[in-house]
Amino acid sequence: MEVDVKMTEVKSYSKLGEALAKGDFILTGELEPEKTCDLSHTIEEAKQIAPYVIAANVTDSPLGIVTINSMAATHLIQKATGLECVWQMTVRDVNKLGIAGMIMGAQALGIHNILSLTGDHTALGDMAESKPVFDLDSATLIKLVREMVDKGSINGYEIEDPPKLHVGGAANPNSEPMGPEILKIGRKAEAGCEFIQTQVVYDIDRTIEFLTGIRKYKVPILLGIFPMKSYGIAKGFDTFVPGVSVPKEILAKWKSVKKDVTDKKQKKELYDQYNYELFKPFVSELRKKNLIDGIHCMAVHYPRIFPKLKDIIGA
Amino acid sequence: MVVITTKKPEEEVFEALNNFKVKNVLVVSCGVCAALCQTGGSEGAEEWSAKLKERGFNVTNAIVSDDVCDNRVMKKDLRVIDEDVKKSDAILTLACGLGVQSIITVLSKTHPKIPVFTANNTEFIGETERIGRFYMRCQGCGQCLLNETGGICPITTCAKALMNGPCGGMVDGKCEVGNYEKDCGWVLIYNRLKELGRLDLFAKLRDPLDWSDIGHQREVVWR
Ligand code: SF4
Numbered sequence: 001m002e003v004d005v006k007m008t009e010v011k012s013y014s015k016l017g018e019a020l021a022k023g024d025f026i027l028t029g030e031l032e033p034e035k036t037c038d039l040s041h042t043i044e045e046a047k048q049i050a051p052y053v054i055a056a057n058v059t060d061s062p063l064g065i066v067t068i069n070s071m072a073a074t075h076l077i078q079k080a081t082g083l084e085c086v087w088q089m090t091v092r093d094v095n096k097l098g099i100a101g102m103i104m105g106a107q108a109l110g111i112h113n114i115l116s117l118t119g120d121h122t123a124l125g126d127m128a129e130s131k132p133v134f135d136l137d138s139a140t141l142i143k144l145v146r147e148m149v150d151k152g153s154i155n156g157y158e159i160e161d162p163p164k165l166h167v168g169g170a171a172n173p174n175s176e177p178m179g180p181e182i183l184k185i186g187r188k189a190e191a192g193c194e195f196i197q198t199q200v201v202y203d204i205d206r207t208i209e210f211l212t213g214i215r216k217y218k219v220p221i222l223l224g225i226f227p228m229k230s231y232g233i234a235k236g237f238d239t240f241v242p243g244v245s246v247p248k249e250i251l252a253k254w255k256s257v258k259k260d261v262t263d264k265k266q267k268k269e270l271y272d273q274y275n276y277e278l279f280k281p282f283v284s285e286l287r288k289k290n291l292i293d294g295i296h297c298m299a300v301h302y303p304r305i306f307p308k309l310k311d312i313i314g315a
Numbered sequence: 316m317v318v319i320t321t322k323k324p325e326e327e328v329f330e331a332l333n334n335f336k337v338k339n340v341l342v343v344s345c346g347v348c349a350a351l352c353q354t355g356g357s358e359g360a361e362e363w364s365a366k367l368k369e370r371g372f373n374v375t376n377a378i379v380s381d382d383v384c385d386n387r388v389m390k391k392d393l394r395v396i397d398e399d400v401k402k403s404d405a406i407l408t409l410a411c412g413l414g415v416q417s418i419i420t421v422l423s424k425t426h427p428k429i430p431v432f433t434a435n436n437t438e439f440i441g442e443t444e445r446i447g448r449f450y451m452r453c454q455g456c457g458q459c460l461l462n463e464t465g466g467i468c469p470i471t472t473c474a475k476a477l478m479n480g481p482c483g484g485m486v487d488g489k490c491e492v493g494n495y496e497k498d499c500g501w502v503l504i505y506n507r508l509k510e511l512g513r514l515d516l517f518a519k520l521r522d523p524l525d526w527s528d529i530g531h532q533r534e535v536v537w538r
Pocket residue numbers: 452453454455456457458459460461468469470471
């Protein structure tokens with residue numbers, strides 16, 4: 001799983017890093033540990049998607065709803081399944097000093113990919129009384145990782161055995177206005193961002209406009225997609241995820257499956273088929289235009305869709 | 316510049332006084348910021364005097380001072396009513412948090428045993444649109460960025476005080492915190508810099524604030 005840096009010209013510390021360096025078109029997944037100390041469900045899901053993805057993200061208390069620590073979960077999932085993970089780290093809860101320590105801890109635990117995120121504000125979650133930290137932001141965390149990895153130092157102070165991690169960042173094509181989001185990606189690129197994962201987006205024109213805007217920064221882009229397992233999930237996603245809307249015709253199509261198909265097996269197959277039909281042309285078009293370098297599927301608890309996604313990326 | 320205050324719940328104030336078994340109270344009200352916020356001034360002094368009496372306290376005096384937070388002014392004002400101070404077993408200030416501490420400093424030699432209480436909560440340094448509409452626009456970060464952000468403060472207008480916004484929580488120019496009702500500070504900065512023709516400043520990667528000096532007891536002492 002680990003690549004010996006001294007042996008290779010391109011510095012790759014992980015399978016993901018290696019694939020990005022080679023320019024492979026990749027597929028990554030997402031795992032969302034819950035409010036439990038028992039990771040068996042997440043580990044089970046990790047095993048199911050492992051044959052299809054190069055790596056999977058492990059989320060860090062999304063929506064500010066506290067769950068098991070993402071670094072611990074990343075380590076345990078990797079250990080139990082052999083699936084390489086991308087440790088999601090938000091700057092919401094830990095200051096710069098703490099994060100630097102965690103990055104070294106991650107290295108010691110065999111974690112070699114980190115996704116730098118701002119994180120949803122504490123006020124939105126289930127521990128709203130917590131102090132929001134945000135000592136760093138999503139760009140300056142990237143800068144910190146790169147300093148630790150490339151220079152082997154923090155603030156100029158040498159780290160005896162420095163960490164070896166690849167660092168990525170997020171981008172939101174749904175941003176309205178789009179201008180500030182594009183320039184922000186430029187800052188992340190300047191900070192040393194090695195890959196970009198986008199927020200889920202369904203509008204192809206908007207996606208093209210956005211990706212064209214950030215392509216100049218020359219950072220590999222993984223398109224965020226969210227195949228919808230059922231009408232309920234599609235509707236929930238449309239209603240509850242701010243700034244992301246599922247187009248009406250798609251919702252109608254999913255609704256018809258719920259309404260018209262009674263056989264459970266058939267229902268599942270139809271949902272899977274519709275997802276395939278939705279994302280295949282979407283991904284192909286962006287790929288044809290050379291706007292993406294892979295896809296990041298955020299549909300948690302929907303492992304059975306992964307073989308179809310693998311088919312979409314044509315591997 | 317105004318230090319914005321709001322009233323503490325009355326019962327909380329009485330509880331603090333009773334906890335110290337206070338009988339005789341001197342009221343010191345701020346005639347500047349707190350007066351503007353309607354948490355002090357002469358009206359506040361009258362209001363609290365009446366309330367205290369109603370609850371069986373003896374009000375030794377109630378004064379309005381122009382600068383409770385200025386040690387020099389406070390010293391002068393309290394010296395004039397020293398007889399009343401002597402008769403008081405507590406002082407209730409209608410000011411910001413600075414008021415309480417200024418009085419304690421001023422009386423530290425002459426009346427160190429008199430406890431000083433506040434009737435207010437101190438909110439922030441604020442800009443006044445009109446009475447009853449105050450907005451936090453500066454948190455005194457000591458490293459003012461306004462020259463580079465088009466004059467809009469990211470520390471206060473961004474809910475996460477980010478140096479490199481906007482974050483993914485921005486939707487249609489609004490912020491995820493507070494149900495998308497408030498403007499995203501970083502969109503305000505973007506629009507302003509765009510207007511000024513200086514989006515190059517927006518594109519700049521900014522380092523985090525340096526907390527080495529601002530993270531602990533701060534003072535400005537130059538003579
Ligand atoms: S950047 Fe903001 S908080 Fe800092 S001094 Fe300037 S206005 Fe105040």
